[in-house]
Amino acid sequence: MSPVPLEPLLAAGEPPMRTKKRWCTCGCCSKVFLTMIFAVVLSMYLALPSLPPTPPGHVAVISPFEIHTITDFLAAAKSGIMPGNRKTELPLMPEEVVKYLSTSYVEWAPEPFKTQLGPESVSATLSTAPPLARIMMAASGMSDILRAALDSLSIERNMDMMKKRIWHGMSPIPPARWESMGLSKSENIDAALSQIQLIVGVFEYLHTPRVQGRLRDIYNHIWFEFDILQDVLDALEVSNGRSKPVYNLPALWQEYIQSYLFENMAFQSRSFIFTNLLPLYNATRSQFSNQPRSVFGEAEIKLIPQHHIRVLNSMLDLYIETEFHVVPHTVGFVYRHEPGNMTGLLSDDESSWKRNNAIYESIQTARREDFQIDYQRKIKETAEMRTANDEHSSFGQKQEALQPIWDILDRADAHQTAQPQILNPSRVEEEDWVRELSSVDKFGYVIYKTSKGQNEEWKNFLTRLELGLDSGWEGMIGVENVRQKATLHWIEGLDESIFEDDFADAREHFQNMVASQTIPANLSTTTFLIIDSASFSSFSSKPGSSNRGFLNVVSAEFDPVSNLIEGYNGAFKIIDQLVWTELYPLREHFHCASLDAFWTLARNHPSELYIGATTEIQRRAWNSLNN
Numbered sequence: 001m002s003p004v005p006l007e008p009l010l011a012a013g014e015p016p017m018r019t020k021k022r023w024c025t026c027g028c029c030s031k032v033f034l035t036m037i038f039a040v041v042l043s044m045y046l047a048l049p050s051l052p053p054t055p056p057g058h059v060a061v062i063s064p065f066e067i068h069t070i071t072d073f074l075a076a077a078k079s080g081i082m083p084g085n086r087k088t089e090l091p092l093m094p095e096e097v098v099k100y101l102s103t104s105y106v107e108w109a110p111e112p113f114k115t116q117l118g119p120e121s122v123s124a125t126l127s128t129a130p131p132l133a134r135i136m137m138a139a140s141g142m143s144d145i146l147r148a149a150l151d152s153l154s155i156e157r158n159m160d161m162m163k164k165r166i167w168h169g170m171s172p173i174p175p176a177r178w179e180s181m182g183l184s185k186s187e188n189i190d191a192a193l194s195q196i197q198l199i200v201g202v203f204e205y206l207h208t209p210r211v212q213g214r215l216r217d218i219y220n221h222i223w224f225e226f227d228i229l230q231d232v233l234d235a236l237e238v239s240n241g242r243s244k245p246v247y248n249l250p251a252l253w254q255e256y257i258q259s260y261l262f263e264n265m266a267f268q269s270r271s272f273i274f275t276n277l278l279p280l281y282n283a284t285r286s287q288f289s290n291q292p293r294s295v296f297g298e299a300e301i302k303l304i305p306q307h308h309i310r311v312l313n314s315m316l317d318l319y320i321e322t323e324f325h326v327v328p329h330t331v332g333f334v335y336r337h338e339p340g341n342m343t344g345l346l347s348d349d350e351s352s353w354k355r356n357n358a359i360y361e362s363i364q365t366a367r368r369e370d371f372q373i374d375y376q377r378k379i380k381e382t383a384e385m386r387t388a389n390d391e392h393s394s395f396g397q398k399q400e401a402l403q404p405i406w407d408i409l410d411r412a413d414a415h416q417t418a419q420p421q422i423l424n425p426s427r428v429e430e431e432d433w434v435r436e437l438s439s440v441d442k443f444g445y446v447i448y449k450t451s452k453g454q455n456e457e458w459k460n461f462l463t464r465l466e467l468g469l470d471s472g473w474e475g476m477i478g479v480e481n482v483r484q485k486a487t488l489h490w491i492e493g494l495d496e497s498i499f500e501d502d503f504a505d506a507r508e509h510f511q512n513m514v515a516s517q518t519i520p521a522n523l524s525t526t527t528f529l530i531i532d533s534a535s536f537s538s539f540s541s542k543p544g545s546s547n548r549g550f551l552n553v554v555s556a557e558f559d560p561v562s563n564l565i566e567g568y569n570g571a572f573k574i575i576d577q578l579v580w581t582e583l584y585p586l587r588e589h590f591h592c593a594s595l596d597a598f599w600t601l602a603r604n605h606p607s608e609l610y611i612g613a614t615t616e617i618q619r620r621a622w623n624s625l626n627n
Contacts, residue, residue, distance in 0.1 A: 054154045059597075061153040063141025064211050065218045066167045068590045069261065070132075070139050072432075074101070076260075077252045083169050083432055084264035088255060091247040097233065101132040109232045110239040117232075131229045138221040141214070147353065151210060157601055158613040163202045164592045165582070169264045171428050172199045172272050174581040175475025177612055180548070184276070186283050189311055193280075194615035196273055196318050203269070203325040207364065213357040216332045219257060223334045226250045254334065262328035267426070270326050274425030277315060281422065284312050288409065312408055319415050319422060324371055331360050375418065382414040383407075430478035433585045437482045443522050443584070444487035446513070447529040447551075448506045450498055451536035464539040465531075468549050468576030476581070486580050488529070489520050500532055503554055503571055510556050524588050526556050527595065535573070548575040550609050553583060555595045565596055572599035574610040582612060 054060045076082050077093040105117040137143045183192035226249040234244045287308045416422050473483040498505045514525045530552040539549035550573045558570025586593040602610040606622050
């Protein structure tokens with residue numbers, strides 16, 4: 001779907017001249033400096049008195065843009081493999097460009113760029129900022145901290161974790177977890193629908209005017225940074241007597257985000273939603289044919305419990321919300337890279353982004369109204385067709401008694417006609433992180449044994465642990481090879497004088513392994529696992545929907561002295577099925593989720609276990625058990 005430009009963003013003819021000085025808005029010269037700047041700016045952001053408090057259960061958002069997307073894009077720009085395993089037809093970025101990404105412009109840019117981007121034109125700090133640092137700063141939202149203060153955002157914590165999976169093209173919920181929680185069973189249909197609603201809610205959140213506006217402006221800022229880089233690279237080649245490069249970084253960035261990343265997010269989520277709703281939809285729809293009947297006048301009337309009507313209505317609501325929300329929205333994104341045909345806005349003017357957000361909101365409102373009118377028309381046509389073919393339409397009393405049932409069945413038939421994927425859903429495809437891990441020999445964690453299980457008892461435990469960990473891969477596409485590479489490197493705690501519940505000693509031992517480079521290749525150097533007596537005992541019973549074995553996840557970087565999170569000790573408990581399919585990809589592969597974020601969600605569980613993103617319905621059920 002072609003993006004719709006916002007009117008204020010349309011350039012009439014040739015765009016106004018952009019000075020290189022105006023482009024230099026942020027930057028840093030190293031990872032250390034970037035980390036320092038992030039910490040300073042974050043503390044300033046959180047300390048601003050004008051900011052409203054973050055609602056309970058929410059986390060403050062400086063940038064809704066997942067920063068790891070930049071490194072993923074650069075890898076795709078070199079390999080040509082885009083999200084969803086699609087292949088671009090655009091010329092690729094050569095490997096030699098990488099060295100320029102991490103080197104300040106003043107060290108390699110030809111004139112006039114060297115002067116325009118140098119200390120004579122901008123501050124000394126900005127002049128030493130490598131292109132990659134400038135781009136990462138834009139992605140992080142720290143280049144526009146005033147905007148973050150004036151337009152503060154937050155997101156519910158469970159939705160945030162779900163958003164991270166969706167953004168990176170993962171199945172919203174691992175198939176094994178869906179089955180393990182019994183969400184494919186009719187008796188758990190309310191919990192299943194609440195999980196689907198959470199998925200739809202992520203896209204609804206991303207498409208709200210303020211969030212979409214922030215994504216739009218961050219995307220455009222990054223586009224302009226790549227445009228600067230491309231200009232300088234072109235000039236460098238010409239100054240060396242060569243022709244201009246055929247590759248185009250802004251064009252690659254545009255295609256990566258709009259044609260692949262957002263499309264893949266929507267495709268994977270829609271496939272998951274329609275696939276997992278289908279058996280529930282069929283089971284609920286069948287109830288309208290299998291219920292007992294009573295005689296009303298000369299006609300039989302089906303007695304349909306209100307529960308089935310409510311559930312079917314909820315499903316149809318989800319279908320239409322999926323159709324409306326779970327699609328890419330790139331309104332106002334820069335979408336043409338030919339000279340003289342640019343749209344998009346990079347502006348520090350508060351009124352500009354507020355005006356653009358208002359225009360986007362009006363576009364969405366009009367789209368919603370058209371969407372609803374179209375569906376009401378389809379439902380009306382379906383009802384008229386049914387009435388025309390009804391052999392018993394003369395029974396007025398029957399008509400009145402059956403009207404609520406006919407209304408919902410007409411609605412369902414109209415949805416099936418308008419949305420063929422209801423009955424014929426696409427399959428969730430292989431996840432990008434799974435495909436990327438196929439090129440490594442192994443991956444995984446160091447794990448410490450501090451429990452006292454011995455001999456046969458320990459062997460039985462290991463069997464159950466391995467089965468539990470491996471079960472997390474069930475139902476995923478393309479994991480046959482990768483699941484064999486998942487590795488646990490065991491360390492006997494007693495041999496290292498690490499005793500029960502002594503996570504601090506285990507952390508010190510692990511840090512020494514990292515420092516001495518004795519951790520096996522490709523295993524995490526920031527996170528490790530521990531089996532203590534509690535986790536050992538958790539594998540003693542048969543796993544079910546409400547009980548599974550768990551492992552302790554420990555941060556190697558946790559410092560109790562500098563820790564500001566009350567109750568957090570640098571560790572949390574996670575069920576076996578999510579070690580390889582959630583913890584590893586989000587923490588180690590994408591580096592997009594902190595361990596304290598997992599810990600915060602684990603605290604919602606009665607046993608303080610991380611079981612994935614949960615919904616209010618699930619948490620209410622836990623609370624009722626506790627009370």
